[in-house]
Amino acid sequence: MNEFDIVIIGSGAGGAPIAHELTKAGKTVLVLEKGPMYDAQDLSTPSTTAPPKHSPFKRDELLADGPEKILSVQGVSNNGQSYYHSHVEPDINDEPHVYKNKAGQDFATIEGYTAQVVGGGTQLYGGVSLRFTENDLRLKSFNEGRTLQKDPNDDVKREARDWPISYQDLEPYYVEAEAKVGINGTSGPQQKPFSQDVYQTPLQPNPISEYARAGMIELSKRLGSNIQPYRTPLAVITEDHLPSGRKVPTDPDSAKTSYVNRFGDPLGLKSNTWVSLLRPIKNEPNFEIRCNCTVTHLETQQDKISKVFYLDPAGETRTVSGKIVVVACSAIESIRLLKLSAELQGEFNARINQNPLLGKYFLTHCFGGARAIMPERFDKSRALDADWATDACAIPNFLDSRGLWAGAAIYNNTSDQALPLSLFRTYGSQDLDTLWKGFANNTGLRGDNFINFLDGEFGRGLSVSFMANQVPQFDNRIELHPTVKDKWGRPCAYIIKTWHQHDQYLMDVMAQQCGNILRYGGDPVNFNYNIEGQGGVYAAQNALARMANHILGGARFGNDENDSVLDSNCRAWHFDNLYITDGSFMPTSGGANPTLTIQANAFRIADHLEGRL
Amino acid sequence: MTNFLEMDDDYYLNYCAKVLSRKQASASASALWQFPIVDTHDNDKRINKISFIFQDVTTTNGSNADVGIIGTFSNLHTPVPLRQIQYMGESTPYHALTITIEHGEVHRYLLTVNGEVLLDPLNPQTVTLDNKQTWSRFFTHYCSTPLSFEEWELNILYRLLDHMLPFHTEESERFIKRYYDGLDNSAKYASKEGFYHLDDSVGEVNFIDKLLCKEERHHLIDYKICIKEIDRLMRQRNPFSEPHDIPKAFYSGLYDEMASGQVPGWHYGTYDNPLYFLQILRRHAVLGAFSHPKYGGNSGGAGWAFLEGRYRDSNGDSVFDWREALEPPLGRNLDYTG
Numbered sequence: 038m039n040e041f042d043i044v045i046i047g048s049g050a051g052g053a054p055i056a057h058e059l060t061k062a063g064k065t066v067l068v069l070e071k072g073p074m075y076d077a078q079d080l081s082t083p084s085t086t087a088p089p090k091h092s093p094f095k096r097d098e099l100l101a102d103g104p105e106k107i108l109s110v111q112g113v114s115n116n117g118q119s120y121y122h123s124h125v126e127p128d129i130n131d132e133p134h135v136y137k138n139k140a141g142q143d144f145a146t147i148e149g150y151t152a153q154v155v156g157g158g159t160q161l162y163g164g165v166s167l168r169f170t171e172n173d174l175r176l177k178s179f180n181e182g183r184t185l186q187k188d189p190n191d192d193v194k195r196e197a198r199d200w201p202i203s204y205q206d207l208e209p210y211y212v213e214a215e216a217k218v219g220i221n222g223t224s225g226p227q228q229k230p231f232s233q234d235v236y237q238t239p240l241q242p243n244p245i246s247e248y249a250r251a252g253m254i255e256l257s258k259r260l261g262s263n264i265q266p267y268r269t270p271l272a273v274i275t276e277d278h279l280p281s282g283r284k285v286p287t288d289p290d291s292a293k294t295s296y297v298n299r300f301g302d303p304l305g306l307k308s309n310t311w312v313s314l315l316r317p318i319k320n321e322p323n324f325e326i327r328c329n330c331t332v333t334h335l336e337t338q339q340d341k342i343s344k345v346f347y348l349d350p351a352g353e354t355r356t357v358s359g360k361i362v363v364v365a366c367s368a369i370e371s372i373r374l375l376k377l378s379a380e381l382q383g384e385f386n387a388r389i390n391q392n393p394l395l396g397k398y399f400l401t402h403c404f405g406g407a408r409a410i411m412p413e414r415f416d417k418s419r420a421l422d423a424d425w426a427t428d429a430c431a432i433p434n435f436l437d438s439r440g441l442w443a444g445a446a447i448y449n450n451t452s453d454q455a456l457p458l459s460l461f462r463t464y465g466s467q468d469l470d471t472l473w474k475g476f477a478n479n480t481g482l483r484g485d486n487f488i489n490f491l492d493g494e495f496g497r498g499l500s501v502s503f504m505a506n507q508v509p510q511f512d513n514r515i516e517l518h519p520t521v522k523d524k525w526g527r528p529c530a531y532i533i534k535t536w537h538q539h540d541q542y543l544m545d546v547m548a549q550q551c552g553n554i555l556r557y558g559g560d561p562v563n564f565n566y567n568i569e570g571q572g573g574v575y576a577a578q579n580a581l582a583r584m585a586n587h588i589l590g591g592a593r594f595g596n597d598e599n600d601s602v603l604d605s606n607c608r609a610w611h612f613d614n615l616y617i618t619d620g621s622f623m624p625t626s627g628g629a630n631p632t633l634t635i636q637a638n639a640f641r642i643a644d645h646l647e648g649r650l
Numbered sequence: 651m652t653n654f655l656e657m658d659d660d661y662y663l664n665y666c667a668k669v670l671s672r673k674q675a676s677a678s679a680s681a682l683w684q685f686p687i688v689d690t691h692d693n694d695k696r697i698n699k700i701s702f703i704f705q706d707v708t709t710t711n712g713s714n715a716d717v718g719i720i721g722t723f724s725n726l727h728t729p730v731p732l733r734q735i736q737y738m739g740e741s742t743p744y745h746a747l748t749i750t751i752e753h754g755e756v757h758r759y760l761l762t763v764n765g766e767v768l769l770d771p772l773n774p775q776t777v778t779l780d781n782k783q784t785w786s787r788f789f790t791h792y793c794s795t796p797l798s799f800e801e802w803e804l805n806i807l808y809r810l811l812d813h814m815l816p817f818h819t820e821e822s823e824r825f826i827k828r829y830y831d832g833l834d835n836s837a838k839y840a841s842k843e844g845f846y847h848l849d850d851s852v853g854e855v856n857f858i859d860k861l862l863c864k865e866e867r868h869h870l871i872d873y874k875i876c877i878k879e880i881d882r883l884m885r886q887r888n889p890f891s892e893p894h895d896i897p898k899a900f901y902s903g904l905y906d907e908m909a910s911g912q913v914p915g916w917h918y919g920t921y922d923n924p925l926y927f928l929q930i931l932r933r934h935a936v937l938g939a940f941s942h943p944k945y946g947g948n949s950g951g952a953g954w955a956f957l958e959g960r961y962r963d964s965n966g967d968s969v970f971d972w973r974e975a976l977e978p979p980l981g982r983n984l985d986y987t988g
Binding site: 327 | 660663664665666667668669671672673674679680681690692737738742743744813814815816861865866868869905908909925928929930932933936937939940941942945953954957960961962963964967968969970971972974975976983985986987988
């Protein structure tokens with residue numbers, strides 16, 4: 038069968054909710070996924086009757102972090118250097134992303150790639166599933182008449198956009214996503230309206246997180262808001278999950294292993310989109326997923342996408358068609374696919390580029406935080422990704438007091454550097470491109486010094502992170518690289534971006550709050566605990582590559598076809614049946630990790646599409 | 651004992667499409683060390699599934715090749731056929747066969763393609779026999795047979811690693827010895843006997859020996875050149891001792907020299923950056939000490955046990971309960987099958 042009601046490219050956060058809903062509605066659905074099908078063990082099968090099959094995802098640091106490879110990409114400045122990627126991330130020798138550094142040199146990077154596997158980035162993420170605030174969706178309106186620091190040319194006010202939908206429009210879909218994906222957390226102190234609380238009950242936090250909780254309480258007291266911390270919403274089930282049929286182990290606490298962030302979950306307790314949304318429909322006759330298939334381009338006849346071209350697992354070109362075509366292969370790759378399609382067909386080019394905005398206003402997050410070695414030692418290997426969060430730095434009073442355009446979610450990372458290899462590979466590294474470099478260069482770390490390092494660090498490190506909006510800039514963009522090609526000979530994505538000075542100011546302010554949380558929490562008497570450091574990502578040596586794998590924008594939605602790439606339903610202007618539903622639709626990047634919002638929006642688009650089909 | 655397993659076509663495609671599907675010949679792929687695929691067996695934790703893949707590079711839409719395999723695991727004379735893999739009911743260029751082999755074994759094999767005997771074009775591992783015949787080779791998990799190095803090379807490697815990891819103080823060595831002695835039979839399995847210098851290390855040398863066959867085989871040349879260079883230097887500095895017998899201070903001094911990048915007597919024309927080799931070695935040492943034991947190091951979880959024993963919370967409980975997350979017999983998690 039090669040004709041479907043809907044063809045969805047990508048099985049992650051932007052695609053799977055639509056596949057789930059439209060399959061349930063009886064439509065014929067095809068999902069094309071570039072990566073393999075790596076399932077979790079089936080815990081619903083009693084092990085006494087049939088031993089559960091193992092999963093290709095392992096609690097194995099070497100598999101998840103990857104052995105060293107040597108970059109062999111001609112024309113980039115880091116050619117010949119080491120790189121590392123997990124078994125389900127793309128090999129950047131085959132499919133590099135390239136970014137331009139401050140000096141104008143090109144570097145290949147693994148940053149900005151989400152996983153290439155059924156479930157996409159939700160297989161490897163830490164599972165932090167925060168909602169955006171009401172103001173995150175109306176930053177243009179919110180900033181009218183406000184005085185901002187470090188924005189002498191009023192760039193922020195000029196470039197900020199309200200989303201074409203409000204928080205109230207999106208809220209029912211947040212509830213739907215939280216229920217169907219399977220999220221644990223607490224809603225009470227969150228500074229966002231909840232019509233329903235469908236969170237599962239969180240597991241007991243790791244005891245080291247108590248420092249962060251105490252520090253968050255003291256911070257909000259000093260800021261005058263007294264906003265209480267809440268348990269970070271995490272996409273990990275802690276109870277049997279009816280919508281997906283998943284069951285938790287007899288001891289639900291066994292989910293706390295610290296093999297979480299950047300690990301696929303062999304037990305399927307992490308609510309990736311495969312186990313939560315696609316596996317439950319896999320046997321429906323109107324649903325099909327084709328794995329290991331790389332979509333190369335789209336072809337249009339007038340305003341309808343008529344064919345989707347893809348390479349099958351053997352490299353043979355095939356085509357399918359759908360009444361609706363949804364592109365959801367993560368922002369950078371989606372923009373690349375649209376640009377590649379435009380290069381191959383004049384009609385497509387004319388329609389997708391009726392304004393100059395495709396690829397522009399690419400966004401990630403302003404992020405960073407603080408880290409300290411805490412007074413006591415705890416077993417950090419029994420943890421999920423984050424325990425406590427606070428919205429104390431997301432409310433208008435705080436933003437007004439600091440002259441900031443937007444707020445941030447702040448949470449403590451619990452599982453970071455919990456396992457031995459992660460401790461060493463991230464020692465002194467700045468990102469995924471510089472893993473092991475700090476350890477390799479510190480040759481003094483041996484013998485007694487090796488022990489001293491472990492004595493100081495093991496079970497004692499605690500970090501607190503912030504996640505905040507990045508100022509949209511027209512010149513922050515995704516292009517096709519003029520010379521670097523992928524293993525198929527197709528131009529690679531070229532990432533060009535800078536940080537606005539207001540971004541830098543915002544990161545300094547937020548990093549100070551994260552540092553304060555540790556200072557207050559680590560020393561409940563004098564509130565002046567010594568921390569290792571604090572800062573925003575802009576200060577890193579390779580700050581222009583950093584994305585936290587939150588890749589957003591580049592095809593923003595809006596109500597004005599001259600000011601956006603997509604309409605309010607994420608349909609590409611001047612196309613009847615082309616939708617883009619990964620993070621690229623976002624005009625602003627939100628003050629929190631984006632996955633839940635991508636999922637909620639995809640459930641919203643599913644409703645719209647169901648009405649069309 | 652070797653058994654043949656029937657696997658779904660998707661099983662093979664899930665493992666090979668990312669690496670092999672490309673415009674140019676698969677020889678340009680950087681992850682061919684993954685072949686043949688060594689995987690966990692579904693039901694028996696002491697056995698690996700080994701899947702051989704042959705890609706007919708002359709076509710993308712179906713292969714008529716007649717592909718078989720001979721090997722030490724089965725039959726050296728009569729080829730066992732590989733099955734053609736289908737996708738959506740159509741033939742593909744891929745042929746595959748899955749067998750089962752016990753942990754800790756090394757085997758050699760050749761493919762037969764339309765009657766012609768070939769080395770496995772995907773697998774970069776080969777072994778040349780005394781009769782000068784070259785075969786493709788693979789090994790299973792928990793392998794302790796030296797494959798990359800000769801004994802004199804292993805001896806020097808062991809002495810070099812003496813100075814990097816924390817397992818060589820008196821106190822640590824006593825702990826490691828007690829740990830190995832105390833392992834029960836099931837856990838001892840995960841520390842197969844025969845690891846080189848097992849009494850004094852956690853198997854990191856064996857890990858490196860295996861890593862250089864597969865994942866990081868691109869660094870084997872660094873090791874070969876530098877170990878030879880170190881052997882020469884040590885003989886020059888200590889004409890009356892074998893390099894592996896000379897006092898610790900000489901290796902310690904060499905470490906410092908390599909760390910500074912200035913090693914008196916080093917042949918820079920042969921290898922221009924001893925610091926780079928030291929950096930590779932340090933990373934590999936840590937990987938060997940703390941990676942999953944199936945890769946050949948961290949024998950029986952001894953590296954993890956060292957951390958477990960050393961680091962305690964204020965109640966005296968360990969802060970690294972690593973067994974809780976891992977599969978038996980190594981760990982005690984009854985849900986995770988490994």
